Every structure is written in structure tokens, then in C-alpha cells.
Amino acid sequence: NASKISFIGLGQMGSKMARNLIKKGNTVKVFDVIPEARNSIEGAQPCDSLQQVVEGCDVIITMLPNGRIVKEITLGQRGVLEHLEKGAVLVDCSTIEHQCAVDVNEAVLKRGGKFLDAPVSGGITGAEAGTLTFMVGGDETTVKTVEPTLLQMGQKVYHCGQTGSGQIAKMCNNLILGVTMIGTCEAMNLARKLGLDQKKLTEIVNASTGKSWSSEIYNPVPGILPNVPSSNGYKGGFAVPLMAKDLGIADSAALACGAAVPLTAAALQIYRMMQNHGFEQKDFSSVYEFLKGKNSK
Ligand code: NAD
The missing domain is CATH 1.10.1040.10 (N-(1-d-carboxylethyl)-l-norvaline Dehydrogenase; domain 2)
Incomplete structure (x- = not known):
């Protein structure tokens, strides 16, 4: 039951996580501000804009440096939220302030989507081997929906509680x-x-x-x-x-x-x-x- 996945942020961690999703047979669209990074993921569909990468996807994963950039990408002009499909789930795997996750969650809910904070542990070796640990905050039903996708990049998914608790x-x-x-x-x-x-x-x-x-x-x-x-x-x-x-x-x-x-x-x-x-x-x-x-x- 492969998903249509959008992956944003293809650095040390994101590039390896996206590759594992492709290996497992998902259709993956990718975006990074650095054009070379977008084109470095074999088997992915590289996109030139947030609109292009988000449209038509049921799961959008972000793996970005910090909370300021996560907010800019999601809530900013021509950001992820403007293009989010109804019922789509935004999963932020970056490590950011828990309050920042709470703020993004509120905006996503208003837009008719779902949000999970899902930071990871395991480093680049874990990202490459697909053995990451996910620490997830958000509602139980959404966690259950996304869990199979997370397990394609990791070995353990812990539901920590409400939004922000993963962070x-x-x-x-x-x-x-x-x-x-x-x-x-x-x-x-x-x-x-x-x-x-x-x-x-x-x-x-x-x-x-x-x-x-x-x-x-x-x-x-x-x-x-x-x-x-x-x-x-x-x-x-x-x-x-x-x-x-x-x-x-x-x-x-x-x-x-x-x-x-x-x-x-x-x-x-x-x-x-x-x-x-x-x-x-x-x-x-x-x-x-x-x-x-x-x-x-
Ligand atoms: P990184 O700097 O290697 O990758 C971040 C990527 O985001 C880069 O490719 C960058 O070009 C891209 N990016 C930056 N601004 C962007 C924007 N506006 N739009 C699109 N793309 C943008 O960082 P990383 O090491 O992959 O870490 C990512 C997150 O994961 C961080 O929050 C970090 O704390 C966390 N983390 C890292 C590790 C690790 O071992 N490296 C482990 C666990 C968690």
C-alpha cells in the first residue's frame, strides 16, 4: 500500500531517509533549496518549488536544519500549507523547539490537514541503514496512519503524547x-x-x-x-x-x-x-x- 510522499530537506539525514522510501517502492517527490541536492536522489522526482513537491501527496516529510526554517517552509508565502491537500499529513522530522511544533500544528489543523512532530535519533548511520528511532507527538489515529511509512526509514516508533512531546x-x-x-x-x-x-x-x-x-x-x-x-x-x-x-x-x-x-x-x-x-x-x-x-x- 505505497504512499505518495513528498520529502523536503535532503541534507545529511533527509537524503538517506528519502532513498530508503524509494527502495521500499514509494513514489517520492523531493525538494531542497540546493538544486544539486534535489537531483542527487536516484529514483525520486525532483521538484523546483514547494507547490510542485506538495501537490498530490498524502504524506509530506520535512527534514530541515531548525525551527525558523520549518516555520518559513510551512507557514510562509508559497509555503507547504498553501498547497496542502485536504487530509494530508505533514510529518516534521527535524529537531526544533516543541512550541514551534505546537504553532505549526495549529496552522495545519486550520487548513484541514494533520501534523506530527517526529524527530529522529540514530545519526547518519541509522538514517542510511533504515534503523532510526522516531519520537512522535500528535493524535493516535494520525500516528497509526503514518507509522508504516516511518518504519520504512526506522526500526522504532514511539508515540510520546500530544503535539510537541516528540520534540x-x-x-x-x-x-x-x-x-x-x-x-x-x-x-x-x-x-x-x-x-x-x-x-x-x-x-x-x-x-x-x-x-x-x-x-x-x-x-x-x-x-x-x-x-x-x-x-x-x-x-x-x-x-x-x-x-x-x-x-x-x-x-x-x-x-x-x-x-x-x-x-x-x-x-x-x-x-x-x-x-x-x-x-x-x-x-x-x-x-x-x-x-x-x-x-x-
Ligand atoms: P543538513 O544541514 O545536512 O540538511 C538540511 C537540508 O535542508 C540541507 O540540504 C539544506 O539545503 C536544506 N534546506 C535548508 N533550508 C531549506 C529551505 N528553506 N528549503 C528547502 N530545503 C532547505 O542537516 P541534517 O544533519 O540532515 O539535519 C536535519 C535535521 O535533523 C536537523 O534538525 C538536525 O538537528 C536533525 N538531526 C540530525 C542528525 C544527524 O546526525 N545529522 C540526527 C538526528 C537529527
């Missing part, structure tokens, strides 16, 4: 990830300075209580794992400014509700400093390189 779950997950990555990098750099082999330390940590996704699946030290950004000059992956954005979202949300987040605040400042010191294009695991310094012994 809250994602924000909390990335708070843990952002902090844990820094801890892993600190330990790896300390081991290096003290002459302990980092491969050996990784093996030990992964069999001990210090184990995390950062040590096991996405190790930040070059040469320990194949096919991760650290072994490829920190190219691709999850860029430093995106991690800073996610920790900024968590920091602001905590400020608004009075939760104490001391490590989130410190981690946010570390990624922001990296952004201003030549790391803005690199994967966030390059915090290892940042701590190590250029000429460090």
Missing part, C-alpha cells in the same frame, strides 16, 4: 548525547596524554560502566571505528552548530520551566566555542580534536 523527548535525548560525547572525549584525550592506548581503553569502557553510544557506535577518536565521522576527518555526520542548536533548545526550555541543567549549559558553551574556532563544518565528535589542540603532545 521534548528528542531534546532530552540530545542533552544526554551532547554531554556524554564531551565526557568520552575528555577521557580519550586524558588517556592519550598519559600514554594509554585508546583502542584498548575503548574496549575496556565498552565492557564497563562508561559505555555509551559515543564510545561504542560513534567513537570520537580517529581510526577506532570504520565508517564514523572521526575516521573521515570529522566530515559529514551531525554538525557542531546542530548540536549547539539542540542544547540551546534544552537550555531555553529549562530556563522557562525552572529546571536545573548545569551540564547542558556548560556543554552548550563548549560547542559554541567550537563553532567560532573553525569547527562549524565538522561533526560534533570533533570535540575530541578541540580538546586535544593542534600541537598537543
